[in-house]
Amino acid sequence: MSTTTLEKRADAPAPAAKPAGRSRRPGERGPLGTVLLHAALMVASLVALAPVAWLVYLSLGPDKNDYLHPGGIAGKMSFVNYGFVLQHTEFLSWFKSTMIVALGTTVVGVLLAATTGYAVSRMRFPGHKQLMWVLLLTQAFPIAVLIVPMYQIFSDLGLIDSYWALILVNCTTAVPYSAWLLKGYFDTIPIEIDEAGRVDGLTPFGTFFRLILPLARPGLAVAAFYNFITAVAEVAFATTFMLDDSKYTFSVGLQTFVSEHDAEWNYMAATAVLIAIPVSLFFYLVQKNLVTGLTSGGTKG
Numbered sequence: 001m002s003t004t005t006l007e008k009r010a011d012a013p014a015p016a017a018k019p020a021g022r023s024r025r026p027g028e029r030g031p032l033g034t035v036l037l038h039a040a041l042m043v044a045s046l047v048a049l050a051p052v053a054w055l056v057y058l059s060l061g062p063d064k065n066d067y068l069h070p071g072g073i074a075g076k077m078s079f080v081n082y083g084f085v086l087q088h089t090e091f092l093s094w095f096k097s098t099m100i101v102a103l104g105t106t107v108v109g110v111l112l113a114a115t116t117g118y119a120v121s122r123m124r125f126p127g128h129k130q131l132m133w134v135l136l137l138t139q140a141f142p143i144a145v146l147i148v149p150m151y152q153i154f155s156d157l158g159l160i161d162s163y164w165a166l167i168l169v170n171c172t173t174a175v176p177y178s179a180w181l182l183k184g185y186f187d188t189i190p191i192e193i194d195e196a197g198r199v200d201g202l203t204p205f206g207t208f209f210r211l212i213l214p215l216a217r218p219g220l221a222v223a224a225f226y227n228f229i230t231a232v233a234e235v236a237f238a239t240t241f242m243l244d245d246s247k248y249t250f251s252v253g254l255q256t257f258v259s260e261h262d263a264e265w266n267y268m269a270a271t272a273v274l275i276a277i278p279v280s281l282f283f284y285l286v287q288k289n290l291v292t293g294l295t296s297g298g299t300k301g
Contacts, residue, residue, distance in 0.1 A: 052276075059269035067265045081270035091271065093246050094253035097163070098232060099278065101249055104167040105231035109174045110223050114216070116175070117182030118208055122194060132183065135176035143236045151240060161243045169237045174230045178223040185219030186212065221286040228282050232275070250275045 029037065058066065061073040062080050085091050116135075120128050150169060151160070159165040189212060197207035213220065235251040242248055248256075254271055257264040 055269055056273055059266065059273050061266055061269075064262075064264045064266045067269075081266045082274065085267055085270050085274065089256075089267075089271075090245065090248065090253060091274065094248050094250050095278070097242075097247050098249045098275075100163050101166045101170065101238075102228050102231040104163065105170040105174060106224050106227040108167060109171045109178060109227040110220060112171060113175045113178030113182050113223055113227075114213065114220065115208075116179040117184075118186050118212060120179075121183050121186035122191065132180060135179055138172065138176055147236060147240055150237070154241065160241055161247065163247070165241045166231070166234070166238055166249070169241070170227070170231045170234055173234070174227040178226060181223055181226075182216065182219050185216055189215050221288075225283065225286050229279060232279055 057073060058070065059081055060077040060079070061067065061070070062076060062078050066073050116131075119125075120132055154160050154165045154169075159168075193211055193215070194207050197211050202210065232250065234249075238249045238252050239255070242252060245256075250271070254268055254275075257268045257271070
C-alpha cells in the first residue's frame, strides 16, 4: 500500500459523534406526555371508584339516617347492616333467583347471538344484511311500550311468575347487541378455516362448534359478560313479571327496603355491596378475554 493512500486515509474526517441519549421514534410519547397520561388515568380511576367507595362507606353506618350525616359514620362503623340483610331478609332467595335468570340469559343469549352472528358472517341468504338492521331496530322501542304486550304474551303462555319469562325477555335486550358484536368478531376469523373443516368432513354445525367457537372465545366472553350484567341489572320486567316474593331478583328485592313513607338506605347500601360480589366474580372469570374481544371485533367489516 502506498504512502499517499495512507496519508489520504489519515486526513479523512472522523465520523460524527452520535448525540447523547436515545432518539425518540415517531409517535412515541415523551416524558411529559407519559406523566400526563398516567395522571389522566389516575383521575379517571378515582372518578370511577369514588361512588363504589362511598357506597361501601355508607353501608357501614348502623342507622338508616346516617347518610344524612356521613361524617359521623367513621366513629361507629359496623357490619350490622350486612348481618341483618343476610339473616333477616330473603337475600339468599334473591341471590338464587338472580343467578338462575342471569346464567340462563347468558347461556341462551350467547347461543342465539353466536349462531345468528355466524350465519350472517358466513352465509349469503336473502335478507342477511336486513336481518342485522332489524335486530338493531328492536332496541329503539322503550321498555314502557313493550311491558303490556309482552305481559299479555307471557300470560297466554303461562310463563308469568316463572324464570323463563325473565330469561326470554332479557334475551330480547341482550341478543341484538351480542349478535352485532359476534358478527364483527367472526368476520376476523379467516374463512379458510371453514373450508378446511368441510374438507375434513365436518358438517356446518361441526365446523361452527369445533373450529370457530374456540377461536371466538374472546368475543364470546364479552357477549357473556354483557348478557350477565343485563340480566342482573334489569328492573322493569322483573318487577312486572315476578309476583312471588321468593322469586324476586336482586333488583326487585332492593325495592322492598323502600316504602311509601320511609326508606332504609343503610340496608339498601349493604345489599348493593353484596350484589356487586357475584358480578365482580363473573368479571374476574372472563376478564382475560374481555380486552381482546372488545378490540378484535372492529378490525374488519
